[in-house]
Amino acid sequence: VLPNIVAPIIVYASLLIPVTIVIEASLSFLGIGVPPPTADWGTMISAAQQVYQQAWWYLFFPSAALLVTTVAFNIFGDGLRDALDPRSNQLFT
DSSP: OHHHHHHHHHHHHHHHHHHHHHHHHHHHHHTOSSOTTSOOHHHHHHHHTTTTTTOTHHHHHHHHHHHHHHHHHHHHHHHHHHHHOTTOOOSOO
16 A cells, blocks of 8 residues: 555655745745745746846746746656556556
């Protein structure tokens, strides 16, 4: 029973990390997240809205970092699910 319980819990935990990151960035974007002296992707994206037509990189790089981080954690969670699946009959495919 334990191998069938541990793997889904680990995978679920690894897939909750990007959700938490996006929620925190969304709250900071709206102004109710992390206090202003702390660097945060949501705050950076919110501040870049006024200057994105003159300096597009202020909006692009924090948004790209947020996207890459969430996709990387999702791919990591998917790979972890494939590696820890006890019912998988495939070996290194």
